[in-house]
Amino acid sequence: MTPAHADLAISSAGLTKRFRGGQLAVDHVDLAVPKGAVYGFLGPNGSGKTTTIRMLLGLAYPTTGTAALLGVPVPDGAFGVLPKVGSLVEGPAFYPYLSGWDNLARYDAADRTAPAGSKAERIGSALERVGLTAAAKKKYRHYSLGMKQRLAIASGLLRPRDLIILDEPTNGLDPQGTREVRGLVREIAADGITVFVSSHLLSEVEQVSTHVGVMRAGKLVFQGSLPELRRTGSPRITVRTADVENAAKVFAKLGLADPACEAGVITAELGDAEPERICADLVHAGIGVRGLSVESPSLEDLFVGLTGEGFDVER
């Protein structure tokens, strides 16, 4: 690993997974998740998020490329580094015939580095943290979907961690449950733990993330901080006028990109131009300006722009 990667909780270079059928699920992904970040890993269902996470956790082997968790290469070093990583992968999975408590004890027993002496204490506090203390002795099969999801998060909190990976933690939760998970992510991050949280909904991570990565059809199409994502969207100026034709000429003279005209409305990318100057030029050219506004695209618009609209299955 190069020294630069030492500050990264998760890094990957050219990480690629081609399934046996030939489908390229993950295509040269270069992740850079800074330590201490809350990284929102976004993308529509089927864009390769879960496959990427499976490779990070050593569950799936990359076809080509490398990845590292906390500076340790995976999958080769997974056995050594994973005790410091809590994870929720593709929904909760537990033994239906065991209680919530026994399920956590089972996963804890599988961890050779977990101190057996503090088992009860650690399981108890993990359950308390997700609000499942009252249901500890209840069989997992009788848990509601929200309780199952919370138990999965609890299993990630059994030990002090440096990194928590949560794959779609709010899947199937009601709005209240979603809010609770968001609060939990904030609490975890407040302790200085790096959180890597995947979602197909921007709105779920927008409020908690410091960084985002956006996947589309196996490729990482954007990675950076939220302000950086905002900056990728260029604000547009909208002018309402009766004389669209001449306004377009003024726009062209000012060199505004991507002009679009409708009846009574003309818009273009603002670029580096000043709106005041545009307004003055328009008035100077004798065009009656009925309204003028500058709008930045919302994060949602940018996200949709990156990932594509709706139900188009790209592969």
Place this chain on the structure above:
Amino acid sequence: MSSAEVDTTLTAGGEIEDTAPAAGNVMGNARFLGSELRLVFGRRRNQLLLLVVALFPLLIGIGLKVAAPQAGGGNGPGSGSGPGASAGAFFNQLAGNGVFLTFIALSLLLILVLPMVVAVVAGDSIAGEAGYGTLRYLLAVPAGRTRLLAVKFLAIAAFAVSATFIVAVIGLLAGVSFFPVGPVTLLSGSTVSLASGLLHVFYVTLYVSAAMIAVGAIGLAISTFTEHAIGAIAAIMLLIVASEVVDQVPQFASAGPYLPTHWWTSFDSLLRTPIDTTTMLHGLLSFLVYAAIFCAIAWARFTSTDVTS
């Protein structure tokens, strides 16, 4: 305090390395094995399987008591060819000595019941975890693929040995309750003391346990190829029945000794004095080779495949 030791080594070590203190590793591995054993033996389904296995020798004993075979009275009910042949040899002895109920029970249950019970647990081992999705969480813990496989195999082996010994012990208890007990006349004609006879019972039970551990290894390997426990269990049973059938076809006699089931009932050599070790060693070698090959297959498969469940 041993647990405190683990605590300090971990905090003092700071970094969790692959070369963690050996003592901590042993403790951690023992704890994982304990968890696996609790999972296998604590599961209601598996407890029912052991209960069913325990009922068989009891029912066989009651049945034979009611039918009351006469000592030396011609062919017993299990006479003829086939896997039951060795059981047939014991039927005639039973009226004279209850100890033989153990051999009858083991011979009869070896054909299908014991392998099936082992197949359920072995087939479920990896495939069941994959089916529940708990496999990905165990590996993310991380349990370690080779370590998980080793723990699974040991738990299967423990279950196989338990099931075999339950048959032997219940068979012995039922035999002693229903039939007269005394010095044991072995198949070679010589008579040994009851204590020595019981030792022979113990050897036979160990031999059958070894055979069942080999079945467990085959099951473990098959279990790594699927996410459906029921499919793995069916595949193991199919393999065993196919082997037993092929073993009965005279034209395939030359392949016989290489079949996984061929040596299962060869334990009657343990009931002769002196013990015919050649046959027994052939059998044990066969079990060992099968267990080694299939453990290797399980390892090769499990450590190289993506977990997609």
